Amino acid sequence: MPEVTHRVRGTVNGEPFDEAVDSRMTLADFLREKLRLTGTHLGCEHGVCGACTVIVDGAATRACLMLAVQVDGAAVETVEGLAADGELAPLQQAFKRNHALQCGFCTPGFLMSVTAALREDTVRDETEAREVLSGNICRCTGYTGLIQSVLDVAKGRSDA
Known part of the structure; x- marks a missing residue:
């Protein structure tokens, strides 16, 4: 064929x-x-x-x-x-700061899913952060750092 x-x-x-x-x-x-x-x-x-x-x-x-x-x-x-001019995007910085990754294999998928959700302004609390993250699987770590990273950026924290 x-x-x-x-x-x-x-x-x-x-x-x-x-x-x-x-x-x-x-x-x-x-x-x-x-x-x-x-x-x-x-x-x-x-x-x-x-x-x-x-x-x-x-x-x-x-x-x-x-x-x-x-x-x-x-x-x-x-x-x-996501990174512009050699600078990590705020979400990437939050992932780094909150230790939201282990081996890193799942990280790109999480970053892109969350980026799309943040643009739609659909994340305002922990329940919504968990909902956005639920479509991706990480086999290495707990989700605490991921949730905190999403909330940091969603709430526009100055250090996010």
Whole structure:
């Protein structure tokens, strides 16, 4: 069976891309293999763990479940786009300050899920922070640091 390719154009982290992709390539594989953005991690490849979460046109999206051809014309954001001019984003700083990571494998997915939720202003208390975090799985640590980081940024703390 011959490989079928499609032209896909859009932006990733504000930078334009124009690539030919196999019609069956996932967005996660496209980001990692074609664009060499390896911050998007593949864990379960079934949309359960959340490690591959990116933002597509403003919405948190599992990159392992979306085909690359589906982002034609879309704006995609990955963890690589969070830091600006060498400075960590406030959420990344809060994760660091609150020890909200261990091995780091799940961290990009958490960061992208929370970033999307914070933009939608859907996190105002611990219950809502837990709800946002519930779509991602960390196997190494407790969630106390994660919850505190989300609350720090959501509440606009000056040290966040």
